[in-house]
Amino acid sequence: MDIVVCIRQVPEVTDAELEINKEGTEILKEDLVMDINEWDNYAVEEAVRIKEAHGGKVTVVTLGNEDSEDVLRTSLAMGADEAILINEEGFELSDAAAIAQGLYRAVRDLSFDLLLTGVQCSDDGWAQVGVILAEFLGLPYASLVVGIEINEGTMIVRRELESNTEEKLQIPIPAVLTIQTGINSPRYVSIMGIQKVRKIEIRGTDSEELGLSEEEIGLKGSSVASQKLSLPPVGEGAEILEGSLDEICEKTAQIVRDKGVI
Amino acid sequence: MDEIMVLAEHRGGELRDITFEMLTMANKLGKENDIAVTAFFLGHEASDLSERLKGACDTILLMEDPELANYNADQYLMAMETVIKSRNPTLTLIGHTAMGMDLAPSMAARLSLPLATDCVEVNLAERRLDVLRQIYGGKINAHLTMKPSDQYLITLRPGSFDAEVEQGKSADAQTVPAPSWTDLRGRQFLGYLEAELEDVDIAAADILVSIGRGIGKPENIPLVQEFADSIGATLSCSRPVADEEWLPKSRQVGTSGKTVRPKIYIAFGISGAYQHQAGMKNADTIIAVNTDPRAPIFTIAHYGIVEDMLKVLPLLTEKFAK
Numbered sequence A: 001m002d003i004v005v006c007i008r009q010v011p012e013v014t015d016a017e018l019e020i021n022k023e024g025t026e027i028l029k030e031d032l033v034m035d036i037n038e039w040d041n042y043a044v045e046e047a048v049r050i051k052e053a054h055g056g057k058v059t060v061v062t063l064g065n066e067d068s069e070d071v072l073r074t075s076l077a078m079g080a081d082e083a084i085l086i087n088e089e090g091f092e093l094s095d096a097a098a099i100a101q102g103l104y105r106a107v108r109d110l111s112f113d114l115l116l117t118g119v120q121c122s123d124d125g126w127a128q129v130g131v132i133l134a135e136f137l138g139l140p141y142a143s144l145v146v147g148i149e150i151n152e153g154t155m156i157v158r159r160e161l162e163s164n165t166e167e168k169l170q171i172p173i174p175a176v177l178t179i180q181t182g183i184n185s186p187r188y189v190s191i192m193g194i195q196k197v198r199k200i201e202i203r204g205t206d207s208e209e210l211g212l213s214e215e216e217i218g219l220k221g222s223s224v225a226s227q228k229l230s231l232p233p234v235g236e237g238a239e240i241l242e243g244s245l246d247e248i249c250e251k252t253a254q255i256v257r258d259k260g261v262i
Numbered sequence B: 001m002d003e004i005m006v007l008a009e010h011r012g013g014e015l016r017d018i019t020f021e022m023l024t025m026a027n028k029l030g031k032e033n034d035i036a037v038t039a040f041f042l043g044h045e046a047s048d049l050s051e052r053l054k055g056a057c058d059t060i061l062l063m064e065d066p067e068l069a070n071y072n073a074d075q076y077l078m079a080m081e082t083v084i085k086s087r088n089p090t091l092t093l094i095g096h097t098a099m100g101m102d103l104a105p106s107m108a109a110r111l112s113l114p115l116a117t118d119c120v121e122v123n124l125a126e127r128r129l130d131v132l133r134q135i136y137g138g139k140i141n142a143h144l145t146m147k148p149s150d151q152y153l154i155t156l157r158p159g160s161f162d163a164e165v166e167q168g169k170s171a172d173a174q175t176v177p178a179p180s181w182t183d184l185r186g187r188q189f190l191g192y193l194e195a196e197l198e199d200v201d202i203a204a205a206d207i208l209v210s211i212g213r214g215i216g217k218p219e220n221i222p223l224v225q226e227f228a229d230s231i232g233a234t235l236s237c238s239r240p241v242a243d244e245e246w247l248p249k250s251r252q253v254g255t256s257g258k259t260v261r262p263k264i265y266i267a268f269g270i271s272g273a274y275q276h277q278a279g280m281k282n283a284d285t286i287i288a289v290n291t292d293p294r295a296p297i298f299t300i301a302h303y304g305i306v307e308d309m310l311k312v313l314p315l316l317t318e319k320f321a322k
């Protein structure tokens, strides 16, 4: 089983204070820690597990800039064999379809049995790239995958639906799957582990080599004309309890007691 | 054609709420722009079910075929292609659900339609479309203006519009023949799997103490358990906690877990992504503890505590031990 996994580097934002630039077009990323997109981490783990069980090789691909090399190295340390970096700043303002087009050009000539992506990215969260790639490649696909069982020339996959329900599908191989969190427990990668793979060469490419014109990437190739970012309005919502930690806990205890359910 | 088309979503003989939510939105846009609203219904022996949309749209378009009994991307793609190419609706709406997330992106690619996914507001004026999305886990609002196009495709976030759709229309029901299934890729639907037997039913609890990724590590769980015990509460969690197997999946609150409506819901270290909110926003009283004052959970909580949960927990337990 040869497997290609598309991964992306994203800023960690859950406990970060986010600021938007003056023009309102992007968030300021200087102080943010970058890491592999959570969903993609599960996808790489799944690919490595399938390889360990069935043989073959795992290739990770990212479309980004030089900094994105980090997520490729992390994936190599997890057990991926090869890495491709599409190093192209021109994609900055692309929509998901253009990102998928870039990835498509980079993977279409590779031979693979499975192509995995994450369900979505934690920042923009379009949840589009994997499924669009499947259409470009003309392959069968399933999204939101939480279980894969490989058989001869086909596989049984479980897709997550709403409310604790799943559906079971049979999909021929080759295919594209988008991976949902919780499908496995991704292995931990140490600095030592990353050190060990530092000699593996990362194959670089760019839009020129992939035959992509300016019209196809960036804002020109996007179906979005403009994007204006803002912080959601505050003022609505919770009454914030103030005081010393002890006072806050006392107030909380009072609120809970007043409900009369304990 | 000037038409807003809503792809009806149903499963196991039941219409999904998102169908009505999309119709609420479509009717609003339809009224503002003087455009008719069509519900497109794919299924097998489903005319009775589709009839239930009669009061909430101008046309019901029904395509029936044994192959359409359950959602399958292969068949749905072909069906959508047939209908969109013949009717050219100005705007097509699909739910940002497990079904819509599976279908809309490939459909947009196949038909070269501009697509905006996971929208919470949609405006259409003089054929120009702009949408509101919530990105970065709900911490940033993004207003997008789409480039001018004759046709747009949108997926709508569940819960963004009222599912109690206004009645009063009387739709004209039409049938369209299914295409001959020539371009299928071999994906086969085998069946639904319901969740396995569970340890406790969090939906039955009066008080839920719920933990998120802010708990940091599983070693901290006894701290929460102690507090929960002190007030007779049941433990529940957000998805990452279940993904990490720190608590069983049956404890997960949210769109892909359980919907709960306890008298008191206390959220510790949960950011409040919409998939989580959807499962708990109707609790009577919500108290949220989070170190980040801008965490989206505070927009739906009644009371907020901006503190380290690991400091709050032992102190709270003490308050009830007395």
Ligand SMILES: Cc1cc2nc3c(=O)[nH]c(=O)nc-3n(C[C@H](O)[C@H](O)[C@H](O)COP(=O)(O)OP(=O)(O)OC[C@H]3O[C@@H](n4cnc5c(N)ncnc54)[C@H](O)[C@@H]3O)c2cc1C
Residues within 6 Å of the ligand: A006, A007, A008, A026, A037, A039, A040, A061, A062, A063, A064, A092, A093, A094, A095, A096, A097, A099, A103, A116, A117, A118, A119, A120, A121, A123, A124, A125, A126, A127, A128, A129, A130, A222, A224, A225, A226, A227
């Ligand atoms: C107006 C506008 C402004 C933008 N500004 C910026 C900006 O300032 N900076 C910026 O970085 N981006 C910007 N983008 C691009 C955007 O943030 C996304 O990168 C792009 O739309 C893909 O969507 P997503 O990341 O939500 O992917 P999703 O569809 O949610 O991703 C699903 C999966 O696809 C794969 N995938 C996605 N992207 C990549 C990739 N690059 N390489 C490899 N695999 C991938 C991963 O497996 C991922 O799990 C902008 C887009 C628009 C429309």
Ligand SMILES: Cc1cc2nc3c(=O)[nH]c(=O)nc-3n(C[C@H](O)[C@H](O)[C@H](O)COP(=O)(O)OP(=O)(O)OC[C@H]3O[C@@H](n4cnc5c(N)ncnc54)[C@H](O)[C@@H]3O)c2cc1C
Residues within 6 Å of the ligand: A014, A015, A119, A120, A144, B137, B211, B212, B213, B214, B215, B237, B238, B239, B240, B241, B252, B253, B254, B255, B256, B257, B258, B268, B269, B270, B271, B272, B273, B274, B275, B276, B279, B289, B290, B291, B292, B295, B307, B308, B309, B310
């Ligand atoms: C298809 C799909 C279905 C999904 N279904 C669900 C679902 O059913 N349920 C669900 O919950 N999610 C679901 N998700 C995931 C959801 O999008 C979020 O990723 C998830 O809810 C985030 O969980 P969290 O709030 O625990 O973690 P994070 O978003 O990482 O938030 C952690 C929070 O803890 C705070 N924090 C950190 N340290 C402390 C401390 N010491 N004290 C206090 N606060 C602290 C941080 O400020 C942060 O706000 C789904 C996603 C997808 C794509």
